[in-house]
Amino acid sequence: MATPREIRVGLIGFGTIGTGVVKMLTARRAAIDAILGARLRLVRIADLDTRTDRGVRLPKGVLVNDVRRILDDPSIDIVIELMGGYDPARKFMLEAIRAGKSVATANKALLATHGAEIFKAAARARVDVGFEASTGGGIPIVRVLRDAVSADRNRGVYGIVNGTCNHILSTMAADGTGFATALAQAQADGLAEADPTFDIDGIDSAHKLVLLSALAFGADVRLKEIHTEGIRSVEQIDVAGARDLGYAVKLLAIGICDGRRVTARVHPALVPEAHVLAGVGGAFNAIYVDGESLGSSMYYGLGAGMMPTATAVVGDVIELARNRLTGTASVVPPFGVPTLRRLPVVPMGDLRTAYYLRIMVRDRPGVLAEIAGLLGHERISIATVIQQGQGGGAVPIVIRTHEARERDLQAALKRIRRMRAVQGAPVCLRIEENLA
Amino acid sequence: MATPREIRVGLIGFGTIGTGVVKMLTARRAAIDAILGARLRLVRIADLDTRTDRGVRLPKGVLVNDVRRILDDPSIDIVIELMGGYDPARKFMLEAIRAGKSVATANKALLATHGAEIFKAAARARVDVGFEASTGGGIPIVRVLRDAVSADRNRGVYGIVNGTCNHILSTMAADGTGFATALAQAQADGLAEADPTFDIDGIDSAHKLVLLSALAFGADVRLKEIHTEGIRSVEQIDVAGARDLGYAVKLLAIGICDGRRVTARVHPALVPEAHVLAGVGGAFNAIYVDGESLGSSMYYGLGAGMMPTATAVVGDVIELARNRLTGTASVVPPFGVPTLRRLPVVPMGDLRTAYYLRIMVRDRPGVLAEIAGLLGHERISIATVIQQGQGGGAVPIVIRTHEARERDLQAALKRIRRMRAVQGAPVCLRIEENLA
Numbered sequence: 015m016a017t018p019r020e021i022r023v024g025l026i027g028f029g030t031i032g033t034g035v036v037k038m039l040t041a042r043r044a045a046i047d048a049i050l051g052a053r054l055r056l057v058r059i060a061d062l063d064t065r066t067d068r069g070v071r072l073p074k075g076v077l078v079n080d081v082r083r084i085l086d087d088p089s090i091d092i093v094i095e096l097m098g099g100y101d102p103a104r105k106f107m108l109e110a111i112r113a114g115k116s117v118a119t120a121n122k123a124l125l126a127t128h129g130a131e132i133f134k135a136a137a138r139a140r141v142d143v144g145f146e147a148s149t150g151g152g153i154p155i156v157r158v159l160r161d162a163v164s165a166d167r168n169r170g171v172y173g174i175v176n177g178t179c180n181h182i183l184s185t186m187a188a189d190g191t192g193f194a195t196a197l198a199q200a201q202a203d204g205l206a207e208a209d210p211t212f213d214i215d216g217i218d219s220a221h222k223l224v225l226l227s228a229l230a231f232g233a234d235v236r237l238k239e240i241h242t243e244g245i246r247s248v249e250q251i252d253v254a255g256a257r258d259l260g261y262a263v264k265l266l267a268i269g270i271c272d273g274r275r276v277t278a279r280v281h282p283a284l285v286p287e288a289h290v291l292a293g294v295g296g297a298f299n300a301i302y303v304d305g306e307s308l309g310s311s312m313y314y315g316l317g318a319g320m321m322p323t324a325t326a327v328v329g330d331v332i333e334l335a336r337n338r339l340t341g342t343a344s345v346v347p348p349f350g351v352p353t354l355r356r357l358p359v360v361p362m363g364d365l366r367t368a369y370y371l372r373i374m375v376r377d378r379p380g381v382l383a384e385i386a387g388l389l390g391h392e393r394i395s396i397a398t399v400i401q402q403g404q405g406g407g408a409v410p411i412v413i414r415t416h417e418a419r420e421r422d423l424q425a426a427l428k429r430i431r432r433m434r435a436v437q438g439a440p441v442c443l444r445i446e447e448n449l450a
Numbered sequence: 451m452a453t454p455r456e457i458r459v460g461l462i463g464f465g466t467i468g469t470g471v472v473k474m475l476t477a478r479r480a481a482i483d484a485i486l487g488a489r490l491r492l493v494r495i496a497d498l499d500t501r502t503d504r505g506v507r508l509p510k511g512v513l514v515n516d517v518r519r520i521l522d523d524p525s526i527d528i529v530i531e532l533m534g535g536y537d538p539a540r541k542f543m544l545e546a547i548r549a550g551k552s553v554a555t556a557n558k559a560l561l562a563t564h565g566a567e568i569f570k571a572a573a574r575a576r577v578d579v580g581f582e583a584s585t586g587g588g589i590p591i592v593r594v595l596r597d598a599v600s601a602d603r604n605r606g607v608y609g610i611v612n613g614t615c616n617h618i619l620s621t622m623a624a625d626g627t628g629f630a631t632a633l634a635q636a637q638a639d640g641l642a643e644a645d646p647t648f649d650i651d652g653i654d655s656a657h658k659l660v661l662l663s664a665l666a667f668g669a670d671v672r673l674k675e676i677h678t679e680g681i682r683s684v685e686q687i688d689v690a691g692a693r694d695l696g697y698a699v700k701l702l703a704i705g706i707c708d709g710r711r712v713t714a715r716v717h718p719a720l721v722p723e724a725h726v727l728a729g730v731g732g733a734f735n736a737i738y739v740d741g742e743s744l745g746s747s748m749y750y751g752l753g754a755g756m757m758p759t760a761t762a763v764v765g766d767v768i769e770l771a772r773n774r775l776t777g778t779a780s781v782v783p784p785f786g787v788p789t790l791r792r793l794p795v796v797p798m799g800d801l802r803t804a805y806y807l808r809i810m811v812r813d814r815p816g817v818l819a820e821i822a823g824l825l826g827h828e829r830i831s832i833a834t835v836i837q838q839g840q841g842g843g844a845v846p847i848v849i850r851t852h853e854a855r856e857r858d859l860q861a862a863l864k865r866i867r868r869m870r871a872v873q874g875a876p877v878c879l880r881i882e883e884n885l886a
Contacts, residue, residue, distance in 0.1 A: 038602075038743055042601050042602075042603070045601065045603075045787075046601055048787060048788055049600055049601075049786060049787060049788070051788065146598065152599075152744045152747060153747065154593075154594050154597075154598030154599065157593055157597055157598045158590050158593070158594070161590075161593055161765065161769065162590030162593045162762070162765050163588075163590065164485055164765055164768055165481065165482055165764040165765055165768060166474075166478075166761050167478070290726075290730070293726055293729040294726070305761065306757075307470075307474055307757040307758065307760060307761045308588045308751065308757070308758050308761045309588070309751070309752050309755075309757070309758055310734075310750075310751065310752065311588060311589065311749075311750060311752070312748075312749075312750040312751070313747075313748075313749055314726060314746075314747060314748040314749070314750065315744065315745070315746065315747030315748070316744070316745050316746065316747070319745075321743040321745070322743065322744050322745055324743060325599055325601065325602050325741065325743045325744040326598070328601040329597065329598050329599060329600055329601055332600055332601060333597065336781070336782070340776070340781055342776045342778055345776055346772070350485060351481075351484060351485060352484055352487065
């Protein structure tokens with residue numbers, strides 16, 4: 015056998031995940047080289063901050079502050095993009111691709127918004143874009159959906175894909191704390207950003223649902239087509255009320271496809287306690303898949319964090335390296351199918367599901383009757399009502415409805431909101447009874 | 451582009467899984483051809499029974515009773531072996547491999563006992579052996595461990611990999627039935643064989659642990675090195691007693707590796723109720739992996755049944771076909787690493803864990819004191835004791851120990867068994883506290 019080939023890697027972005035990747039490539043160098051039968055070498059890291067001590071030793075000259083030292087170096091085979099954000103990450107990635115380099119990234123925001131452009135450029139340049147780390151962190155959901163169950167017709171994906179939200183909701187359930195306290199605690203634990211908007215408003219989950227819909231259904235769903243609600247409205251009383259009814263509250267990214275139309279929505283939902291998704295606690299992520307042939311399956315792991323995410327990135331780098339060594343880069347399409355299909359998105363108003371409603375009212379005779387009347391007027395029937403407390407202040411009325419149509423429910427809520435006795439906006443959570 | 455190439459497939463064994471594979475290849479033909487950019491065609495099925503109606507339509511001449519029509523046909527690229535058993539499956543598989551055909555199989559018993567010979571022949575012939583369906587049925591654990599987390603150092607795998615046992619134990623927990631009733635029910639539901647030995651005595655799980663140890667640790671563990679206990683000794687009182695202590699009883703296939711030595715054991719175990727594995731009910735399987743970098747992850751799905759298993763087989767056939775089309779067959783080693791390592795197996799006596807003991811005794815003063823004394827003599831300290839019932843007959847003493855050494859515990863049990871007041875063999879279940 016000839017001298018083993020060398021695959022040269024450049025890393026753009028030396029933050030937390032980047033540091034994890036460097037640690038793993040260093041610690042596992044011998045194992046990785048044995049897997050590949052080639053030498054995989056990290057030759058350059060570009061980051062504006064070249065001074066902070068990340069706790070990893072690098073040979074002199076590896077860390078530079080000029081990204082051109084990677085993009086313009088024709089000896090570099092693979093670029094790992096971990097700077098995040100839209101630009102200049104997009105520009106750098108496209109440049110690397112057009113220069114014939116394969117790219118590994120964890121950048122879901124970029125792929126969810128500019129994926130079409132990036133994957134098209136990669137196909138043209140015959141290089142790979144690895145993005146296992148972008149959805150579910152360390153959970154190998156890309157490989158599962160792209161390779162393992164590629165022949166199955168997937169009917170639904172239900173993802174807990176934001177660890178920040180799951181941690182907050184789990185803390186609220188376990189400790190009886192309110193949303194604000196649980197968020198503050200997640201921030202103190204490094205599990206939530208100082209500005210948590212992307213996470214707790216569901217935007218991060220929607221980014222991932224774009225990728226999951228492409229992987230699971232071969233569907234080209236656009237970010238703006240996804241109905242997106244976050245968890246800001248969920249209070250301790252709702253988590254406790256859901257539990258009393260036999261449910262856990264989870265922020266779900268839901269994709270459903272019957273082959274003709276696709277449903278794509280992100281919102282807090284009530285999951286039956288007996289369902290495996292209900293047991294996914296803390297910062298863990300899980301993606302539950304309902305396949306026509308495979309039936310129920312679930313993939314569970316850490317969706318964020320330095321080393322779990324780095325594991326996914328390095329797994330991609332090994333695959334990208336192997337494909338370059340064998341001359342098979344870009345043979346496997348990024349989402350498993352040759353082209354994504356544009357499918358009509360089911361309007362949110364057409365959704366049929368059961369609902370959990372919590373309405374704060376001034377406790378006066380006849381209020382419940384009026385609410386029931388307004389629901390009945392929209393053909394929404396009530397399964398259970400719990401009216402807590404009594405006395406002068408605002409008290410909650412918690413209602414579980416039978417299956418109803420979203421459009422009708424929103425119409426009823428609009429009228430309920432206008433009632434004199436009602437204080438604040440009613441909380442409305444969908445119950446995912448089909449997961450039972 | 452030239453006329454798309456054709457990949458020709460032969461199936462040996464037209465039983466339940468074989469029928470599922472034929473159904474899937476037929477129903478999903480267009481999707482599979484699109485994924486491959488080639489025509490994948492099932493051209494021949496060999497089975498001794500050519501008359502039973504399996505509910506699938508086949509063109510004339512496809513179903514034959516002579517396996518030579520597959521093995522001797524040079525136009526066939528891929529052989530699916532689903533006849534099961536050791537011989538002649540082994541002989542047919544080796545013949546197919548030596549004839550340059552790639553092979554997909556669900557035959558864990560064969561791979562666990564003759565895997566070395568088969569994989570060696572495949573490497574020499576430069577063909578692939580796909581075996582995703584052999585471990586965890588529809589759960590893509592082979593791809594996960596081989597491809598996705600290939601760079602990580604796995605510390606442990608904990609698998610619920612036998613659906614029959616999990617169904618029996620779940621039924622006992624949910625319905626309060628005894629072992630015999632739950633087994634009979636599983637048999638009536640088609641979830642247990644008429645002769646359930648392989649399943650309930652843990653042998654099937656041990657077969658799968660051979661493959662899991664190779665995938666997770668790159669370790670060559672032999673079947674005879676695996677300490678194997680089944681679930682026959684578990685009674686309703688143990689399932690209930692475990693629950694009272696906060697545990698679920700599961701048959702686990704456990705592999706642990708510190709890089710120097712490997713632990714490989716199959717036995718019923720107490721899993722903390724809060725752990726995700728405890729929520730794996732019914733006929734479902736799950737494999738929990740503890741990785742140095744990835745941390746905790748779990749892969750959950752149906753481990754048996756026609757269509758889930760067929761999904762895994764067809765996923766393999768697609769990969770095998772792609773590798774033939776791109777000339778990359780045998781590039782990825784079957785277990786992800788170039789060679790498996792022989793590692794010393796930790797003797798069972800060296801195990802340190804906590805134990806659940808259930809001892810049936812004639813209820814007489816001083817019996818508990820005597821048992822406690824015998825345990826203490828072997829330096830085993832008791833965490834909790836529950837002594838149920840009172841009166842003339844045999845009553846159970848349930849003991850949870852602190853962490854102890856297996857050798858000491860077995861020595862104590864030997865003495866306890868000899869006590870006059872003790873009736874029958876004490877039941878001893880290991881508590882997997884580390885899963886908390």
